[in-house]
Amino acid sequence: MTLQKKRLNNNDSFLLIIVITCLFLVNTASSIHSPFPQTAVTSPSLTKAVIPQLTSTISSQKPLDSPSHSQTISPTVILRGNTFTVTGRLVDLDSGAGIPDEPIYVYWSYFSWSSYESDPDGLAEDYLVGQGTTDSEGYFSISARDSDHSKVAGEVTVYTVFPGDPLLGPIQENRRYTNETILCYATLHMNLLTNTSLLRDGKSFWAAAALTLDNDSLVPSANGESISFNWQGTEYVQAITNYIANITLSVAEGTTIGSYSLQCSFYVPPLDLPFVVGSISSSAYLETTAADWANATRSLSVIDGAGITFSIDEPLPTTPGATPKVVREQTMIHVSGQITNDEDEPFGFPVDLQVYVDSAVSSSSSAVQASTTSNDLGEFNATFVLSGSYLSVGSNVVWVDAASGQGIQANSTISEITLYGNSTMTSPTVNGMANLSSIMAMPGETLRISGALLDAYNDAPVSGMTVEGRWGTSGTLYLANTSSSGTYTINLVVPPTINPGPNNMYGNISLRSRSTQYYTSSNTSFSVAIFDEISFTVFLNNTLVAEDSTITNVGGEPLYGNSSFILQGTITDQFDRPINNRLIRIIIVGVEINRTLSAGNFSYALSGEENITPGTYETSIIYNQDFDFNFYLTFADYPETTTPTTPTSEPTNNNGDEPMTGNILIWVAIAVVGLIIVLAVIYAFGRFRRGKDKDSPSTESVAKMDLQTLMSQIDDAESAKDYRRAIVLSYRAFEIICMKNFGIRDAPTQSPRELARSVAATNRIPVRDVTMLIMKYEEARYSDHKIGKDRYNAARQALHNIQLALKQGHESS
Incomplete structure (x- = not known):
């Protein structure tokens, strides 16, 4: 390997001489600490890859009779x-690292x-039967269920789907799904009805039985088969015709008063x-x-x-043998x-009667839903709509009894109904905020939406209900199930x-609950203000602060270690909307403070009791790690207090010149240092501005440029916080x-995509790093929005x- 040394030109030599002289004089005159502390820059590693891989395994629900047993079956x-x-797990095929925070769907x-x-x-x-999100290591565990029992049974394919992520590249290239088979059995239910639940010695009654599947559908192949009825120790077999087996039975003479079971089986x-x-x-x-x-x-x-016998004439059951369905x-x-x-x-005379509905037979007066009176033949009827907060959804019973005060005690038949309720959604909170009119979000931001589903009539919690959340009408679908308290x-x-x-300042989030076995669905929606740029307006007391400026006094008064003032300001988006209820970090005189924006406003007060050491301190206001506002506070030495004394003659030098105190020498040295610093800053600023006027080295000069020189220019741009130029140079x-x-x-003449x-x-370097570098370059080169340090870090890491x-490839070869 050949090492190249960079020769200093005249300008570089001049600047080096100024710096050395400045350091020498500073060391001689006084000790001045660097006001700007050095901060180590750590390049972030990429957490998402371009080509993912999806793996999954299906495991069964733990059996209720052996809760400690969990088995993975395929x-x-x-x-x-x-x-x-x-x-399963979603991983990067190249590195094997897990891909976090991605949605996974389960389809049946x-x-x-x-x-x-x-x-x-x-x-x-x-x-769709389930949905979840990958954790920090790319793993996921999703509980799935065919809640309405309407889907197919048998050997079923279950699809585990990653819908893709535009941040990983073109969605069509990174979306994935895998599938497994599952054996699913449907259950057959027997429905049994009788015309009465009250029987008398020697009297007859009729019974009807029908078969339905777990989703209430009929079983055509059951026609012609037989159902067995067992009554008072005798078995009767009856054929199924038109889905129903009807039979007439009687109570044996001399039967003792009491309760008896009618059983049927298939x-x-x-x-x-x-x-x-x-x-x-x-x-x-x-x-x-x-x-x-x-x-x-x-x-x-x-x-x-x-005895009182009755029937429910309306509503009729939807399938033979089922119970009527009633919406409260x-x-x-x-x-x-x-x-x-x-x-x-x-009885031969009218009898006052009351109709009761409850989860079980009781004597509670609150269960009375209707009152009526029989005619002389004992016949009666009543019409009513169910009401009462005591009623629970699901199976309930209906019975009739004689009103009190008539001296009549009667046994009543009992009929069953299935009670349904309407669900309602409470107004949700977003990131803990209840005021939905002030919700704001940035692209890619996660919103934590919490709420509850309640019974619309009595505010009882609705558990086990699936809630769907979606951005707009075609965004990714997010699912959650309500807990036992109805929350999600x-x-x-x-x-x-x-x-x-x-024309695109707001988005809409819609929430919808899916109907369950006993509850209807409900929905709600709200709008979200969207933004991707922010502006800072910062004051010290009433003095407006410019970014990257150095503040030495506030309100005309120098800053000392015991000065008191208020740092305050407002943060707005690019549409001048104040940003509300967001956490910001303030770093001032080496102390970090968190503040929550209220209508875009923030403030922090220095009381003067901090006794700040003289020097210059960088002050930063940081929002969401991507946006910051920086300036510098310079605190002077405390002013010395002097006591008047009797004037005395000043000492003279050996040449008999005018008197001179020792302080004058120090002030002269400081003046010289100041002049040199000013010259150096002017020189450096002029040199940097000349470089900055050019967005990057010209295409023709790239081939002639030394890579080491270009890397040095990247470091200069980073130090000057010109991250756009630093990315272009990269x-x-x-x-x-x-x-x-x-x-x-011809690399400089090719487009970035052609070069990629x-x-x-060549298959010699990771494609994802080339893609990342080109994405950040195109953003920096052709966009107008602010380029932050995070984007530069990503480009530099790539x-x-x-x-x-390349180095590892050379070493291996």
Whole structure:
């Protein structure tokens, strides 16, 4: 390796002489500390790669009867509607490092990129069953479930999807999905009804049974098969016709008063339905005989006193054997029936009756939903709409009883209904803020959205409900499930590709809950002000501060270590909107303070009790790590207090000149030092300005330029905080590397994208680093917005990685 030495030109020599002389005089006259502390620059490593890889494994839900057992199965066996877990990792194919903070979706039985692009909402509504986000190491664990039991059973393909990220490059090149199969069994349910739950000795009644799948769909192949009824120790077999098995049964003479069970059962295997099993609650029972049977039981009472029988005429069940579905405060309910005496005959006079609805039979007066009166034949009817905060969604019972004060005690039949409720969304908070009118966000920023789903009638929490969050109408879909208290949290990422502008100052976030077994869906939305640039307005007391300026006095008074003043200001976006409720960092006289912006305003007061050491201190106001405002505060020595004394003659020098105190020598030395510093600054500023006027070395001069000289110019631009110029120079250095290491002589005349393709063909350096450097160069070269240090660090790190790869390649060869 040949080492090249850089020769100093005349200007460099002159500057070096000035600096050496200045240091010598400073050391002689007094000791002055450097006002600007050196800060080590650490180049950030890239956390995202261009080409990802997705891996996943499906594991089953832990069986309820063995909670300590967890098994990874391929394929997994579950019952439809049960939870399963998808685990995996999203990694960079080149480095093997995990890719954090990326969304992962789980689709059931179907997925295609064409459907995802053309109808993402429809695809999600029909097939999306789970969603999660990769952690800091790229791992994810997603709980997924077919909550409405409507999807297919059998050997099902489960798709684990990474939709891609524009920050990794073109989405079509970095999106990925993987798939696994899962065995899913549907369950067969037996529905059993009777015309009455009250029976009398020797009297008959009828019963009806029907088979439905777990999603309430009928089973056509069951027609012609038989259902067994077991009543009072005798088994009766009845064929299924038009989906229902109807049978008339009677109470044996001499039956003792009390409660009796009517049981019915159906043997499932003759249906020859693959992946359909009986009425089991867990996949742990799949290998047992219980999986071969669908069963149902109904309790009936044999009475000898007054009795009330009735039926629910409206609404009717949606499927045979099912219970009527009722929406609270919406659905009209109509019941009709008859009250009879202990001889099973009408009383012959009107009887006042009350209709009750509750989760179980009780004597609570609050459960009364309607009142009515029978006619002389004992016939009655009532129409009402359910109300009452005591009612819970799900299964409830209806019964009728004689009103008190009539001397009549009667047994009542009991009917079941399924109660549904309307859900409502509470107004969400965003990053802890309840005032949605002041929400602001930057592209790529994560918004933590929290809220709750409640019963619209009684404010009861709605648990297990899926909430969808989305930016606009076609953004990434984020999902969360409500907890037992009805709460949820969604971490929604503002699309990083948004370009805020005068016609694009706001975005919209929509939230929607999916309907569940007992609740309807609900939705809400709110707007977010978007921005990607900010402005600082800073004051010391009432004095406006310019960026990079040096402040020596406030309000005409010099700054001393015991000076008191207020640092205050406002931060706004590029549309002059104050930025609210955001954390900023203030670094002043070596102390770091956090402040939360209120309507864009911030303040911090120095009381004067800090006793600041004289010197110059850099003051920084930092927002979101990407934006900062810097200036310098110079604190002078405390003024000396002098006491008047009797004048005395001053000593003279040996030549008999005029008297001279020792202080004059010091002040002369300081004046000389000051003059030299001023000259040096003027020279350096002029030299830097001449360089800065040129955006970068000309294309013709790149080939003639020494790489070491160009790297030195990059360091100069970084020291001057001209990060735009530093990035452009970094790309020029890459052009020199291409010329000298790859023989691409026309590198300076090629476009960046052409040059990238030429370099990629050599397969000698990481493509992702070349891509990163070119992206930052194009941004710095052709954009008008502020270029921050983070963008320069990314470009410089990419250049460093390129040089390192070449060095390692040389060593290995």
